[in-house]
Amino acid sequence: MPDEVVDVLIVGSGAAGAALAWSLADTRMKIVCLEQGDWMDPAKYPTTAMDWQLRGFGDMGLSPNGRGRPEDYPINDSESPIHVSNFNAVGGSTILYAAHFPRFHPADFKVRTLDGIADDWPIDYRLLEPYYDENARMMGVAGLEGDPAYPPKKPTLPPVPLGKLGETLGRGFNKLGWHWWPSDSAIATREYEGRAPCINLGPCITGCAQGAKASTDVTYWPVAVRRGVELWTRCRVREITVDENGMADGVLYYDAEGVERKQKAEVVVVACNGVGTPRLLLNSVSSHFPDGIANRSGLVGKNLMFHPYAMVMGLFDEPLEGYKGPTGCCIMSQEFYETDPSRGFLRGYTMETLRGMAPLSTALWGMSSGQLSSGEGHHESYQQLWDRTAGMVVICEDLPEECNQVTLDPELEDGNGIPSPKIDYRLSENSKKMLEHCVARGKEVLEAAGARKTYAEAPLGVAGWHLMGTARMGTDPQKSVVNEWGRCHDVKNLFIIDGSIFVTAAGVNPTNTIQALSLYIADKIKQNLANLFD
């Protein structure tokens, strides 16, 4: 439709784009979403074949730089100790996420007021609460009511099984008197809205062949498409274009054949994640916006936040059946979540326990850590490791710093010749202290649970799963890129709805909050349709 002007053009079909498309569909507006990837075929996910253990290191790996899929764009993250993970397909990174689905805490929106650092959000928990609830209904969230770490909330599904591993670790937390709770998980633990129940396949992070994990290609998108939203795949957007008044008037994109096309729109919504979004904005240069669209504040790409992660593992004497069950979803602890200045750092972290390793991962870990011998004694040393591992990743709150940023790489390009993002990121002193603290506490609880040996890696280099802060939200156009409902200060028909708009990162996985924000912004758009650009 080269000459047709669509009402709403969404760029990116991941967590945020899907939720907004679904919500706006009831307006009967003409809505089109452009996605650079394609629909995934769950029947081809790794767990359906004997090479399931290896494909997570290959074409279904976390890093776009290592996967080699044509729909990926390379990212120069050589100047960062944490490397970006993402996925480009219908559903975006929800295809590979672990589906750990916590909410932010109320205090996460008031960091400046409560702890004197970073900034407060211009919105709060109570405002987002109904959208968290709505998102839980759409995604299907397994959990257990009564967690004292949160205001009351009602999960839609029973919790994921603890299994022997979860019980073992839960006893360790109890021994220390620490908080723990079954993880809120975007996993259908029983049949839900046409999705088959989880059958404990294990590696959720290479795609869920069962369809139990709530990636948005199996949750929001089928409903949105039935309601009339058009989702165009293999369309890679190069830039957002502006009219003579500096308003967004559409995008230039490349179709599957590499042909450059223009799509006009009344409203453009960007949902490309905390790295892809600043990349697109910075690539959208015009006489109105010589430094990139919506960048008069100079803050597009600045304040990049990852979550610095630690991994702490323990070796146990008994088999734990750890190869079964959702990899990243079992139990979590927020014993050290809220600020306690006596710890030597501000803000806090969540411990998220992991299931154990599969046979091949056990061997490779044993080899790299020098615990697995070859030749005589191989099997004996392997049996010391196999199904004896349990542990956690610890997700530390990152704080916004302008020096941590996404810019455009002067040389690197994707397959369509579009400049790639470059990441400059360093760990803050606060993060380093928090990592040190959480590694010590992680080892302590694993030992309390019976681990005879513990291991740690911090920061975890592969853990650039959460990309936030690079087009932050705020009421002051000098200090933020979008207003309190996602509209760019500089371009009133341009919205940003992904993790880029986070003001702070909290110490939990962001997807649930990204989607709650997206639903909230969609509602604000609907409420303000008559004077959306005022």
Added chain:
Amino acid sequence: MASGFSDAESSTLTSVLDEIIPPSRDGKLPGAGELGLVDYIADAVEKSPDLKPAILEGLSTLQDLSGGRSSDGFSALSKNEKAELLKELATTSPAFLPGLTYQTYLGYYQHPRVLEGLGIPGRPPHPKGYELEVGDLGLLDPVRARPKRYREC
């Protein structure tokens, strides 16, 4: 030559694989050579330009060294002799054993017979999946008894 290796290379490689992962004493787990991983290694060698010269050179050296001890090659040597030659090879062809060991682990720990030997089904996880106990949620009683842990604001 079906594997891409000559018969002599295949024979030597099979013996080396059994040295890297021998059969388990209880008989539940096969040796890597016995498992027929030569074809897997041949495939890996073809896909990896870095690995290929190291493996081919190592096999050639091993055959040469073995020839001085037995006309029937490496596979006919005693356990101790094989260990000695592999130790020697670690000096003369340092890339051989690490590269081969890594590939052997990749092939071995994905094999259905090995998965079954470890006590798990020798099949992909999907579509049958696994049973997993819900677990004892009563373990949460002490946590429930504690006061709320979040800050109101």
